[in-house]
Amino acid sequence: MIQASHISKSFDGREVLEDISMDFEAGMVNMIIGASGTGKSVLLKCMVGLVKPDTGDVFYNDREFTRAEKDLQTEVRREMGMLFQGGALFDSQTVQENVMFPLNVLTKQTPEEKLDRVNFCLERVGLENVNEKMPSEISGGMKKRVGIARAIVNKPNYLFCDEPNSGLDPQTSIRIDNLIKDITDEYKMTTVVVSHDMNSVLQVGDRINYMYKGKVLWTGNGDDIGDSDVKELNDFVFAGKLMKVVKDKL
Amino acid sequence: MKSLGKFVLFIGQLFVRRESFGTYARRVIDESIKVGYQSVFIVAIVSAFMGAVTTIQTAFNLISPLIPDPVIALVVRDMTLIELAPTITAIVYAGKVGSNIAGELGTMKITEQVDALEVMGINASSYLVLPKIIASVLMFPVLVIIAAFISIFGGYLTASITGVITPTDYINGIQMDFISFQVVFAMIKAIVFGFLVAAISSFKGFFTTGGALEVGQSSTKAVTSSCIAILAGDYLLAYLLGPLLTP
Numbered sequence: 001m002i003q004a005s006h007i008s009k010s011f012d013g014r015e016v017l018e019d020i021s022m023d024f025e026a027g028m029v030n031m032i033i034g035a036s037g038t039g040k041s042v043l044l045k046c047m048v049g050l051v052k053p054d055t056g057d058v059f060y061n062d063r064e065f066t067r068a069e070k071d072l073q074t075e076v077r078r079e080m081g082m083l084f085q086g087g088a089l090f091d092s093q094t095v096q097e098n099v100m101f102p103l104n105v106l107t108k109q110t111p112e113e114k115l116d117r118v119n120f121c122l123e124r125v126g127l128e129n130v131n132e133k134m135p136s137e138i139s140g141g142m143k144k145r146v147g148i149a150r151a152i153v154n155k156p157n158y159l160f161c162d163e164p165n166s167g168l169d170p171q172t173s174i175r176i177d178n179l180i181k182d183i184t185d186e187y188k189m190t191t192v193v194v195s196h197d198m199n200s201v202l203q204v205g206d207r208i209n210y211m212y213k214g215k216v217l218w219t220g221n222g223d224d225i226g227d228s229d230v231k232e233l234n235d236f237v238f239a240g241k242l243m244k245v246v247k248d249k250l
Numbered sequence: 251m252k253s254l255g256k257f258v259l260f261i262g263q264l265f266v267r268r269e270s271f272g273t274y275a276r277r278v279i280d281e282s283i284k285v286g287y288q289s290v291f292i293v294a295i296v297s298a299f300m301g302a303v304t305t306i307q308t309a310f311n312l313i314s315p316l317i318p319d320p321v322i323a324l325v326v327r328d329m330t331l332i333e334l335a336p337t338i339t340a341i342v343y344a345g346k347v348g349s350n351i352a353g354e355l356g357t358m359k360i361t362e363q364v365d366a367l368e369v370m371g372i373n374a375s376s377y378l379v380l381p382k383i384i385a386s387v388l389m390f391p392v393l394v395i396i397a398a399f400i401s402i403f404g405g406y407l408t409a410s411i412t413g414v415i416t417p418t419d420y421i422n423g424i425q426m427d428f429i430s431f432q433v434v435f436a437m438i439k440a441i442v443f444g445f446l447v448a449a450i451s452s453f454k455g456f457f458t459t460g461g462a463l464e465v466g467q468s469s470t471k472a473v474t475s476s477c478i479a480i481l482a483g484d485y486l487l488a489y490l491l492g493p494l495l496t497p
Contacts (some may be wrong), residue, residue: 048369070267077371088362102370105273105377160369 001026002158002190007046007056009039016042017053018214027188029181029204033195034211035236040194041085043211044162047192048080049073060158078106081151083161083180087143089135095122095146096131102154121149125179141172145179152183159184159191165200173197177204198237201225210236257453264380267373277381278388285347285382285448286389290396296342297397300334301326301404309414319415323423326405331432332495335398337484340443343390344476348451351382352472355455356465364456379452383445390444391437398436431494439487446479 002024009017016039024030032040045051047058049065057066060076068076089098096118103114122128125145135143144164151159161180165173181204184191195201201208202222210218212232220228225237238244268274308325355378358364367374402424409415415423451472458468 045365050365050368074267074371077369080369080371082366082369084362084366086361088366090358090363090366091361105269105372106370154370 001061002047002192003059004043004047005057005059007043007053007058009042009046009051009053016214017046020056020211020214020216022209022216022219024190024192025207026190027184028206029184029191029193031193031195031201031205031208032211033198033201033205033208033236035196038211039214040196040211041162044160044192044194048082048160049077078154079157081154081156081159083144083147083151083159083164085163085166087135087140087147089143089146089150091135093135094131095127095133095135095138098135098146099149099153102150106154117153118149121153122146124152124183125149126175140167141169141176144168144172144176148176148179148183152187155187157189159189161191161193161195163194163196165195165197170199173200174203180204198240198243212236256457257449260375260453260456261449263373264376264383266376268376268380269372273377274381274384277377278384281381281385282389284350285385286392289343289346289389289393292342292346293339293393293397294400296338297335297400298404298407300338300397301330301401301406302408304329304334304401305405305408305420306412306414309409319419320423320426322415323405323409323420324426327402327424327428328432330398330401330405331436333484335401336394336436336439336443337480339394339397340390340440340447340480341477343393343443344447344451344473344480347386348447348472348476349469351448351451352455352458352469353465355379355452356458356468359456359458360461360465375456379449379456382452383448386444386448387441388444390447391440394436394440429495435487435491435495438491439484442483442487443480446483447476450476450479 004020004022004024007017007020008015020043022032032043034040042051046053046066053066057064059065060079063072063076065073065076090101093101096115099118099121100114103109103117107114109117118131122131125148127142127145127149130138130142130146135146138146159180164176164180168176177200180191180193183189193200193204202225205222207221208219208225209216210230210233218228218230218233225233228234304326305322308322312322312325355364358378364374364378367377406417406420409420410417454468454472454475458464
């Protein structure tokens with residue numbers, strides 16, 4: 001379980017996060033949704049330690065993280081996997097080298113063990129026979145899947161995904177969403193997904209946190225989202241024509 | 251001053267939370283190939299012409315019946331060892347390797363590859379930058395030695411082809427009044443310049459924010475700052491160690 005407690009962050013005097021507190025349950029896909037510029041990605045970066053919040057702390061299974069000693073932070077980080085918006089694959093390395101990277105640096109496994117694990121993870125995300133390809137030679141959706149394979153290769157307890165569907169077609173998006181959901185269930189991970197894609201939210205979100213202007217306005221699950229009386233959430237969820245039709249039918 | 255303080259903190263960060271020795275050893279070998287082996291060609295070309303031009307210019311400007319011809323070769327040797335081989339090669343090296351380092355790190359930064367390393371629990375600055383600095387400090391002296399040999403040989407070839415000085419006089423000249431500390435001095439400069447180029451370029455690249463435009467700007471700043479640091483370092487070393495070069 002991950003707990004974000006009273007997180008605030010300002011950039012150049014502009015408050016991006018205002019006293020955010022959220023719980024992220026283990027074995028669930030916890031979603032943070034909201035319009036662009038509401039502070040979702042900043043919150044995610046605060047949680048993984050890429051940005052230091054001005055106030056507040058993040059706890060991983062009751063272990064203080066944000067203000068902990070570097071060694072403890074490193075220990076917690078080695079239990080994390082993260083899928084970045086653009087994939088963040090190392091472009092000087094092949095797909096196999098990218099996925100094997102955490103094992104090479106962080107473990108003492110034999111080359112055979114590492115290769116087996118890499119092939120298992122690549123198969124798990126539906127990628128075969130791409131081991132020797134460079135990131136520049138594969139599609140955006142494949143990059144995301146390689147990113148997921150790299151994120152799970154070291155069997156993390158916590159998985160973070162920053163806009164996993166951005167720039168992908170609807171079918172590939174659904175495939176990525178289902179993959180994240182299946183992996184979360186399979187490994188009983190605490191998964192946190194930042195997204196503004198409502199299809200994705202309804203498809204895989206076990207628990208949903210809606211952010212608006214640096215604050216959490218609503219928390220609930222996919223079934224309740226349509227019944228919310230929070231105006232900002234309704235405006236966000238039912239912004240598209242299709243969603244308006246769905247609302248009318250409901 | 252703020253940048254200098256940030257630079258010192260950055261260098262300090264390289265030595266904390268390091269990975270295993272084997273990880274660094276592999277990275278240092280890879281980086282040595284990139285910064286050393288792949289720079290030999292440009293260094294060789296520049297050095298050959300540097301020696302050739304120095305020989306011709308010295309010969310044309312040292313026309314006096316009181317000055318024996320071998321002095322031309324002596325001047326070429328001293329200029330090459332004391333100044334041209336380490337300093338000019340360092341400036342060429344800053345242009346080639348410095349811009350490459352800043353561009354590579356800048357691109358990794360803006361495409362979140364550096365963040366990916368941090369999230370894995372790896373000290374990204376140490377993992378990415380320390381091997382580059384070690385490789386540069388190890389390989390740049392080798393490049394300077396190559397540059398010095400090729401430059402002096404380039405002078406010999408020019409002397410032979412143009413006849414401004416006979417090959418025998420040239421060989422005699424480069425052996426005249428040789429002070430072995432010149433080589434030590436060149437190596438000290440090479441180590442200092444190798445460190446400056448890699449460290450400054452890494453610093454500029456590592457703190458790149460924005461997009462492709464900023465990566466280009468970081469590369470330019472890396473080369474400019476490295477060149478200024480090389481020239482300032484050259485002055486300081488000449489001031490401190492210059493007196494030891496006298497016979």
